[in-house]
Amino acid sequence: MQEGGSQRLAETVAARIEKDIVSSGWSTGTVLGSERELIERYGVSRAVFREAVRLVEHHQMARMRRGPGGGLVVTEPDPGIVRDAARVYLRRAAVSRRQLFDARMALELAGVTAAAEKLTEPGIARLAESLATERDLIDRGVTLGHARNLHSVIAELAGNPALTLFVEVLAQLDQDMVQQEWESGEQSDEGLREGALRSHEAHEAIVEAIVGGDAALAQHRMRRHLQAIAALLDDEAADEQE
Ligand SMILES: [Zn+2]
Structure with a gap:
């Protein structure tokens, strides 16, 4: 043969x-x-x-x-491998920041809406735990690599594995871009810390809205938060969204 x-x-x-x-x-x-x-x-x-x-x-x-x-x-498929493959694929496909921003916005808004509508007591506890971990990491000077965790938890609470997977992939790509800017010297350590603190405050406000069951407010706050991240990377994406 x-x-x-x-x-x-x-x-x-x-x-x-x-x-x-x-x-x-x-x-x-x-x-x-x-x-x-x-x-x-x-x-x-x-x-x-x-x-x-x-x-x-x-x-x-x-x-x-x-x-x-x-x-x-x-065996159980490892979502980490799927995420990494998707990330490599999108970088290879030269996804633009603008495209990333648009796709992430759509997914994250769907995520907060579903999370606010489907909230349970264990869900509230997970959100609180995620915020506490984030605060602890920032206090210990870790300003990169954890900012997407709250987004993952929100997406998981939405109970839609497709949403969780792609929110994680896109949040990770945003994170990669911040890291690249930091490595190339475009972002200072102080700038990163500032950004991490601002993100943390935004996360607290988003969680408050989700826990209050206010999907519209959670959406509004998520939109502002993602615009702020985009502005940190590129003013254009945030301005166009207004
Ligand atoms: Zn965030």
């Missing part, structure tokens, strides 16, 4: 394995079968099967565990 043909066969087998994982309920830890059993089930050569497994592992749906009791085991 030609190289291309066996690759296509491996892709077909990988798709079948993934379909079987989904129809089995995607239960983490389930052993789908030993290598020998699966080669027989899917009716392919060992080489093709191994290539299929490599694809399934790459998609983070299962991995081959060696040794006794081993076999192809269903």
